Amino acid sequence: MRKIITTTFVTLDGVVQAPGGPKEDMSGNFAYGGWSANYWDEMMGKIMSDFMNLPFELLLGRRTYDIFAAYWPTATTDSEVAQPFNKTKKHVVSHKPLSLSWKNSVLITGDVVAEIKKLKAMDGPDLWVHGSSNLIQTLLKNDLIDRMHIWTFPVTVGGGKRLFAEGTKAEGFTAVDSKLSKTGVVVTTYEPAGPLKTGSMGE
Numbered sequence: 270m271r272k273i274i275t276t277t278f279v280t281l282d283g284v285v286q287a288p289g290g291p292k293e294d295m296s297g298n299f300a301y302g303g304w305s306a307n308y309w310d311e312m313m314g315k316i317m318s319d320f321m322n323l324p325f326e327l328l329l330g331r332r333t334y335d336i337f338a339a340y341w342p343t344a345t346t347d348s349e350v351a352q353p354f355n356k357t358k359k360h361v362v363s364h365k366p367l368s369l370s371w372k373n374s375v376l377i378t379g380d381v382v383a384e385i386k387k388l389k390a391m392d393g394p395d396l397w398v399h400g401s402s403n404l405i406q407t408l409l410k411n412d413l414i415d416r417m418h419i420w421t422f423p424v425t426v427g428g429g430k431r432l433f434a435e436g437t438k439a440e441g442f443t444a445v446d447s448k449l450s451k452t453g454v455v456v457t458t459y460e461p462a463g464p465l466k467t468g469s470m471g472e
Contacts, residue, residue, distance in 0.1 A: 270390050272415035273328065275398040275405055276320065278305050279421055279432050285402045286429035288422075293336060294430075301426040308422055308452040316448065316456055320418075321353045324394035328385070330401035331363040337399075338371040360388060360396065362404050382411050389413065402430045409437060416460050417442070423453040439465040 278288040287293040287302030295302065329337065337354065344351040359374040361367065362381050369376060377384045385408070389396065398404060398414075408414045419432070441462040448456045 271393055272395045273385075273389060273398065273408060273413050274325075274395055274416045274418070275401075275408070275414055276418040277400070277402075277405070277420065277432055279419055280304060280424050280426050281421065282425040282427065283431040283433060284426050284429040285400075285432045286426075289336075294332065297429065299429050301429070304424050304426055305420075305422055308424075308450070308454050310450045310452050310454075312448065312450045313420070313452075313454060313456065318349055320397075321349055325353070325397045326358045326360060326394050327354065328360045328388075328396040328398050328401075328404070329362070330404035331361060331365075331367060332403070333400035334359065334361045334367075334369075334371070334374070338369075338374075342371060357394075362401075362407075382407065382413075385411075385413060402432065402434075405432065406434055406437075409433075412461070414461065416445075416458060418456065418458050421455045421457070441465050 277285055279285050286297075286299050287295070288305035289303060290306075291302040293302050337359075341351050341354045355372065357373065359369075359371060360377055361369060361374055362377045362385070364378065364381070366378070367376055377388070398408070405414070441464070442459040443462045444457055445460055446458040450456070
């Protein structure tokens with residue numbers, strides 16, 4: 270069985286919406302698109318490069334797929350990301366019919382949870398989720414995530430789509446790796462550790 274691995278940019282107040290640019294996702298009148306732009310450094314580039322050198326297929330939500338499909342096939346920079354993204358298979362989750370223009374793209378629709386479980390059980394490289402905040406909510410709800418790379422940026426935006434949205438299951442996680450960039454971004458890798466165990470700090 271292959272793993273489902275997420276890599277997510279998030280603000281200190283838990284928002285994942287539109288890290289890459291002002292017009293990436295303006296739903297809900299979100300005004301702070303591009304909040305991650307001024308924090309990239311060499312260490313972060315090395316982490317992403319290492320990710321790109323692993324065998325993987327993409328598992329994407331519809332909005333993220335549309336953003337990626339409009340950019341990566343003709344990207345003239347960031348070739349170390351563009352080449353593996355364009356080459357690999359893209360599994361796109363959508364509750365509605367969708368025309369897929371990006372090469373090697375496959376639609377997942379209908380009972381998407383059941384279809385993702387089938388996909389996960391198949392032989393093949395791990396399934397990586399970039400962005401796709403709505404899809405991540407579905408994966409969390411159904412215990413389908415094996416590892417989460419969370420890139421926490423030293424900014425707050427006050428509102429927007431959150432990584433752990435209202436209704437997220439109470440669960441524990443184990444931090445298996447953590448790195449700090451020169452710009453203050455903390456990249457931490459978590460793996461699920463089962464139901465949340467509570468207790469008392471006092472007597």
